[in-house]
Structure formats: structure tokens, C-alpha cells
Amino acid sequence: MATGFAAGYLAPDSDPPGANDSSCRPSAEHPRLVVLIHGTAENARQNWGSLFPLLHNNGYCVFALDYGAPGGVITKGLGPIEDGVYILSDHIDQVLAATGAGQVDIVGHSQGGMLPRAYLKYLGGAPKVHTLVGLGPTNHGGTVSGFVTLNSYLGTLGAVVAFGNITCPARTHQFTGSDSWRTSTTGATPSPACTTR
Template sequence: MIGLLLVAGLVATAPLPVTYNSLPAVAVTISDPGAAPPGANEWSCHSTKRPVVLLHGTHVNMTLNWNALSPLLKNDGYCVFALNYGGLRFGQVGGTEPIEESGLELAEFVERVRMAAGASEVDLVGHSQGGLLAQYYVKFLGGAVKVHDVVGLAPTSHGSDAAGFDRWIWSLLQVFPALRGLVDATDPAALQQLRGSPFMNLMNSTPDTVPGVRYTTIVTRYDGIVTPYRSQFLDGGRNIVVQDLCANDFVDHLALAFDHVALREVLNALDPPSARAPDCSTPVLPLVGG
């Protein structure tokens, strides 16, 4: 049905379009840098469901990362919120500042969401660094009593070994301290997510999960960014490999947020009683999703 439908004096809004393809998201973020994704940040929104806060990955922004999931959640009855954290260079490149600082941004944003929605708890869904940020907030910034679900799409849970080049990278930075200083000044969050960084050592010094919080991690076997892909798993949480669900899913790290299989599992994680199996009738491609 097109437009608005008036039923018994109530206004029902037509569902938002959900496009499982990263290319339209690129076009949107170029035309409107820094904007909220469709369906997000409607601060007057109220729902019987817990509000969902979306956390983008490194070097992207909320519009680019959540152009598919945000309207999908909105159509499913959620109040959806998102933020650009960790700086936003050129209106596009976010998630570069120290993760500790981004954690404080998230803590402040969660309080704003809880107050606006009248909710005691929120659910956090993060892609890549966003998943790690959610874990950090729950572990170290008091988020455990304010978060019900942490859902990670390809999170850097235990740090990436950079396809086996992590030791080489650390050695290079030690030999060239000026290079290390440049990285620390311009892109510290990327270095923090490398296996063996002080930040990852802090994260790994405590159990993966916090009691009372439900964790779901959704990964792809073809992840070339957070490697090995099983390093993303969390002990004490539910860990899902999309290829175990649909053999024709060839999604990579970047396109996981546009994978209809992965996003179906996000909905299943947030509302287990309504869970249903993903549709495996169509393939999912790297870079673009589907």
C-alpha cells in the first residue's frame, strides 16, 4: 500500500525500502555526508521493544554502514538510533580516534537514547570495530546494567592478525618510530585492533562476556580483514558463521552489513521467539552483499 493508511484514526506508515547492496549506501553517504541512515534517530519514537543502537566500523560512518539494517529494524517495530563516533573526517571517515574515547561517546549516547525512549536497557549492534566498542562499553564503562543484547557483525573481538602480518607490522613500527607516531596521531583505533596491541591485551585480560548480557556474533568465513575469522567468536556467546546457514553466501567483511542472511540473524538474535531461518535461495556476493 502506498503512502499513509488511516485505520481507526491511526496513521500507519509504509515500510521503508531495504536494499541489500552496498553501492546505494555509498551514493547516499556521498550526497548527504554524516546523515543518519533511514529510520534512525527519530527521537520521538516509542516501542514496546528495546531500542537498538547501531555502531559502525572503522573508516566508515553510520549512513554507509547501516543503510540496510536501520530500515529493516525500523520496519520490524524497533526504535533505531545510530551515531558517528571516533571523529568524522571529511564527513565520511569515522572510527579513527582511540577506542577509549569512542567508548565515552557511546556511553553518553546510550544515556540519551534511554531517556528519550523511556527504556532501562538498549541493544547494541556493531560491525567490526563497532562490535568491539560494544564489548568494551559493557566490560569497562558500566554498560552491563544498561545493555540486554550485544550483536557483533565481524567484530574485532580479540584483534586481527592482519592475515599473519601482525608481527611484521609491529616490528616495522618499532624500527620506524616516526611512522608509529604518525599512525598514533592519525588512525589510532586501527592500530588498537591489531593483535598484541595494549588495548587488545586489556580486552583479552577479562572473560569475553559479562553475566546478564546476551551475546551473538555473526561472521563470514571469507573475512580478509579480521583474521582468522574464528578470532571473532566470543566464549559464552552464540557464534554464527553465515556459510553454515547458506552455502551460497560468499560475503566478505565489508559487505556483511548488506547480507540478507546476516541481517536475518540480527533480527533473530534480538527477538529469539520470532526467529526464523534465513532465505538461502539467492546468493550473497563479496563487496556488495545481497
């Protein structure tokens, strides 16, 4: 796991071994693609560096995307949640078209477990997704005090929290009651907040 995490820092925009192979074709044993979605302040390689080769070596077609930051930036998942939903939609359309598969299974961590809910509800994703697995998804939102507590354990308390909405809109978008949180859980169709699609 540490190797994959380190590789995510050294080569944040590269695909881990076994990931994003558009020549992969689903088998009878594994008929659906697996799409892995990283969490806030991570990238695909950091979050899933160990899982990619494990799934690939066991016969799965595995795909992942980075969202929430431009290429070359190590830490992703920072941008407006609405943008991430549209990036996910585009990504799933692309991998289904490239592989000829009919559906995907999604595994998402943290924000990556919440994003697909808006995709399923509002962007026509339901017929394209067989199973959604959320690992610690932010479905119920969070609070400033909970975030402060978490950051105090992680040693990143300070300006990151105080200016979180400027440097990382996704952080405050996941707070319980925010417009973006309501959209992804109970609200209206998301609209792109920026032009990062």
C-alpha cells in the same frame, strides 16, 4: 546496500531514514532499542544504510552513532578506541533517557563489535544492554601482516598502512597485544585518550 553506502559519502553526518528518532517508543513486541555501531573507516550511514529502514519499518526503534572523527569527515571510526567507548556510553544514556526505554540491543560491525565490550565491562553498560551481536568483531585483535593482506585486496596498501597510527589510531589499537586491545578485552578501565567526547 549500494544506495546506503553512497549516501554515507554524500551526507556522512545525516541520519538515514528511520534512524535516531527520539520520539520512537518501544512496543510490547520490540521492547528494546536497537543501537547500530559502525566499523573502522566507515560511518553509520555507510555501514547501516539498508538496515535502518528495514528495522524501522518492522517496528523497531533504531539508533546509531558516529565516532572516531569530527563532523564533516566522511570516514569515521579512526580515532582512539578509548574515545569511542565513552562516546558509545554517552549515546546510550541519551537514547534511553529520550525514549524511556530500559535497555538496548547492540549490533556492531568490526571495531563496532569490540567497542561495546569495554563499555559493558568498565563503564556500567551491562545493566543497560540486553544483547550484543558482533558482526566480524575484532575481539581477538589483528596483526600488521593481516592488515597488509586485507589492504592489498582492497587496493589501499601503502601510506595508509605505513602511517596508520598517525592517520588512524583505531587501526593499530586493534592489533593483538596493543594497550587499547587489552583494555577492551581483558585490561583495566579505559581512560579517554583525546578530547573528542
